[in-house]
Amino acid sequence: MTVSSWPGFFISLEGIDGAGKSTQGAALAGELSRSGRDVVTLRPSDTQLGDLVRGYLLQHHQVAIDPWTEALLFIAGRVQLLRERILPALQAGAVVIADRYADSTLAYQGAGRGLPVSALQWLHTQTCMDVWPDLTFLLELPRPTAEDRQRSQQLPLDRFEIAADGFHNAVQQGFVQMAAADPGRIVRIDASRPPAVVLAEIRSVALRRLSERHATAPNSGGEPR
Numbered sequence: 001m002t003v004s005s006w007p008g009f010f011i012s013l014e015g016i017d018g019a020g021k022s023t024q025g026a027a028l029a030g031e032l033s034r035s036g037r038d039v040v041t042l043r044p045s046d047t048q049l050g051d052l053v054r055g056y057l058l059q060h061h062q063v064a065i066d067p068w069t070e071a072l073l074f075i076a077g078r079v080q081l082l083r084e085r086i087l088p089a090l091q092a093g094a095v096v097i098a099d100r101y102a103d104s105t106l107a108y109q110g111a112g113r114g115l116p117v118s119a120l121q122w123l124h125t126q127t128c129m130d131v132w133p134d135l136t137f138l139l140e141l142p143r144p145t146a147e148d149r150q151r152s153q154q155l156p157l158d159r160f161e162i163a164a165d166g167f168h169n170a171v172q173q174g175f176v177q178m179a180a181a182d183p184g185r186i187v188r189i190d191a192s193r194p195p196a197v198v199l200a201e202i203r204s205v206a207l208r209r210l211s212e213r214h215a216t217a218p219n220s221g222g223e224p225r
Helices: 020-032 048-059 067-091 102-112 118-125 143-155 165-181 196-218
Strands: 009-016 041-042 095-099 137-142 186-190
Touching: 009 020, 009 067, 009 102, 009 196, 020 041, 020 095, 020 118, 020 137, 020 186, 048 067, 048 143, 067 095, 067 102, 067 118, 102 118, 102 165, 137 165, 143 165, 165 186, 186 196
Parallel strands: 009 095, 009 137, 041 095, 137 186
Antiparallel strands: none
């Protein structure tokens, strides 16, 4: 389910590393804030548990971590983020913009690591109450371009960023398959264009969806979707 029965609105940004999720999420937050909306931006590490989990999983390059261990730890961090940060913000009526959510686990640990996606979806249903974003932007970028962007930042690469191209190709294909299966929620964005052009499209879609939500809210005389 999505959280559309609550007063807030949940947006996530997905894609491979280097696609520009953080940049576009921050820019969208600024645009929506200037329009008078209460906006909360979140990353998977924005709880103490999430910070510990991601710090271990991303930086321990030499430790052999089983794919299920990896998936379960990421899910545990997400449960904490949902309960501690996402749900309270949505219940207060805020627009929540998350840099990654459950789709990342399906793409990275499912398509990328080869775990059964159906099992990962079941775990999400059980642990996160089957809560999904109202709107997801999938930022699509060729892998070589994403690598160039990462190198230009001159930051240490994590375990996923240094993975072989086969892994990243599988992750990208996983995202594409999810978008095809859920086109009403997942909007594919060509992230190879200039950032301002990408933001303009994201902003347009987000404002339209928010307007549609307002028009169908119970106190507006319409029916909630």
